[in-house]
Amino acid sequence: MAKRYFLVLHWYILGTLGDLQEVLRRECFLRPPTNYSKSLPAKISNEKGQREPLEVFFTFGGSEIEYIKEENQRIYMSIVYEEKWSDPRIFDLEENKGCWGKVPLKYLRDNFWTPALVHWNARKHSSINTMMDDNLGYALVTPDNYLIYSVALTVEVNCKFQFDQFPFDHHDCPYLVTNWFDTTDYVVLKGNMVNQTKGKELWVETTQVYEVEVTLLEDSVRFDGFSTPPRNLSVTGKNYHFRRMLFxxxxxxxxxxxxxxxxxxxxxxxxxxxxxxxxxxxxxxxxxxxxxxxxxxxxxxxxxxxxxxxxxxxxxxxxxxxxxxxxxxxxxxxxxxxxxxxxxxxxxxxxxxxxxxxxxxxxxxxxxxxxxxxxxxxxxxxxxxxxxx
Missing domain, CATH: 1.20.58.390 (Neurotransmitter-gated ion-channel transmembrane domain)
Incomplete structure (x- = not known):
C-alpha cells in the first residue's frame, strides 16, 4: 500500500514535467561549483536585490494508518512526500545549465545541500524499501532548475488524545515537519498536498475504530528554545482529525x-x-x-x-x-x-x-x-x- 502511494505521488509530481518516460531516460550529473558549501542553503535574490530564504516545497502524498495504540497515544502509519527546491549556486555553473533528468539520490546527498528535515512529533521512523523500481533510487532535476526527490517512511507519531468523551471522542493529531539545521533566515518550508485545494479536506480514511479526516496545516514558525542560541524554525505539516465511529x-x-x-x-x-x-x-x-x-x-x-x-x-x-x-x-x-x-x-x-x-x-x-x-x-x-x- 505504501509503495502504491509512493508511485502515485512520484508520477503526480512528474506529470508537471512532461513525458514521464522521457524524464526517466535522461540522466543529469550535476557538478559541484568551486567553493560550494553543503552546510548552508542558497539565499535567493528578490527583485530589489535583497537576499531571501530558500523556499523548500514539501508535498505530502498519501498515508496509510497501520494501527493506533490508545494506551500510549501512538499512531503507526506509512507516509510519502516529495521535497522540491532550487539551488541557484548549482545552476550558475555553466556545466550544469540545461542539465535535467534523473540523478542518483546518493550522489545528490553526498555532493550538494539537501533539506535536513525532522519529523517533529515522530518518535520512530524507518525508510520503506521501495527500491524494487530502480527509478525510485533517483532524484530529479527539472528543466526549470528544481531538484525533487521522494521519501517513503513508516512512522510512529506521538499524539495527545483525551478520552474523557469516549466513545464520542474525537482528536486532532498534527504531523509536523521542520528543517532542523537551518533557521527561517535560510529556509522556509511551503507545504502542499496532492489534489489539495485551499486547505480543504483531502480524503477520509477509515480505520477499525476511527474515521480520519486529513487536512493541510497552515505553514508556521516554531520557536526552538532548547538550542543555543534559541532560533526560529519553519514548520509545515498536515492534521489528522480522528473521529471515533459510534455504530x-x-x-x-x-x-x-x-x-x-x-x-x-x-x-x-x-x-x-x-x-x-x-x-x-x-x-x-x-x-x-x-x-x-x-x-x-x-x-x-x-x-x-x-x-x-x-x-x-x-x-x-x-x-x-x-x-x-x-x-x-x-x-x-x-x-x-x-x-x-x-x-x-x-x-x-x-x-x-x-x-x-x-x-x-x-x-x-x-x-x-x-x-x-x-x-x-x-x-x-x-x-x-x-x-x-
Missing amino acids: PYITTFFAPMVIVVYLSMISFWIPVEIVPGRMSMLVTLFLTSVNLGISNQANAPPSNKVGAVDLWNFIIFGTHNGIIWEYAYLLFSRFKFCKANKGIANDSKYSEAMREFTLWTNRVDTISFWICFITFPFLLIVYFSLNIK
Whole structure:
C-alpha cells in the first residue's frame, strides 16, 4: 500500500514535467561549483536585490494508518512526500545549465545541500524499501532548475488524545515537519498536498475504530528554545482529525444495557407478594448490568476525569436502583400492613384491607412503571444530545 502511494505521488509530481518516460531516460550529473558549501542553503535574490530564504516545497502524498495504540497515544502509519527546491549556486555553473533528468539520490546527498528535515512529533521512523523500481533510487532535476526527490517512511507519531468523551471522542493529531539545521533566515518550508485545494479536506480514511479526516496545516514558525542560541524554525505539516465511529459501540456498548433496563421494568407487572420471582429477576438483571458496565469501563481507553462512560453507568445503575428501591418500599409497606393486621387475619375486614392494599401497590407499580418508561428515554436523549457533536 505504501509503495502504491509512493508511485502515485512520484508520477503526480512528474506529470508537471512532461513525458514521464522521457524524464526517466535522461540522466543529469550535476557538478559541484568551486567553493560550494553543503552546510548552508542558497539565499535567493528578490527583485530589489535583497537576499531571501530558500523556499523548500514539501508535498505530502498519501498515508496509510497501520494501527493506533490508545494506551500510549501512538499512531503507526506509512507516509510519502516529495521535497522540491532550487539551488541557484548549482545552476550558475555553466556545466550544469540545461542539465535535467534523473540523478542518483546518493550522489545528490553526498555532493550538494539537501533539506535536513525532522519529523517533529515522530518518535520512530524507518525508510520503506521501495527500491524494487530502480527509478525510485533517483532524484530529479527539472528543466526549470528544481531538484525533487521522494521519501517513503513508516512512522510512529506521538499524539495527545483525551478520552474523557469516549466513545464520542474525537482528536486532532498534527504531523509536523521542520528543517532542523537551518533557521527561517535560510529556509522556509511551503507545504502542499496532492489534489489539495485551499486547505480543504483531502480524503477520509477509515480505520477499525476511527474515521480520519486529513487536512493541510497552515505553514508556521516554531520557536526552538532548547538550542543555543534559541532560533526560529519553519514548520509545515498536515492534521489528522480522528473521529471515533459510534455504530460498533451502539451494538456492543449501549444497546445491551438499555435492553437490560427495559427488561427490569417488567418487574412492575409482577405482583408484590411473589417475592422470589420479582426479587430474583431484579437482582439478576442488576448484576448483569453491573457486569456489562465493568466490562465497558475496562475496555475504555484510560482517562483520569469523569467522562461519558461514567455518566452512562450512572444513568443505567441509577435507573436499576430506583426500580429495586421501589420494590423494597412496597415490601416494607406490606410487612407493616401484615404486622398491623396480624390479629385479624381471618376476619372479613382483613380481606377488605388486603384488597385495598393490593390495589394501592398496583397503583404504585403502575405509576412507577410510567415514570421509568418516560424518564429513562428522556435521560437517553439528553445524554446523546450532550455527547454527539
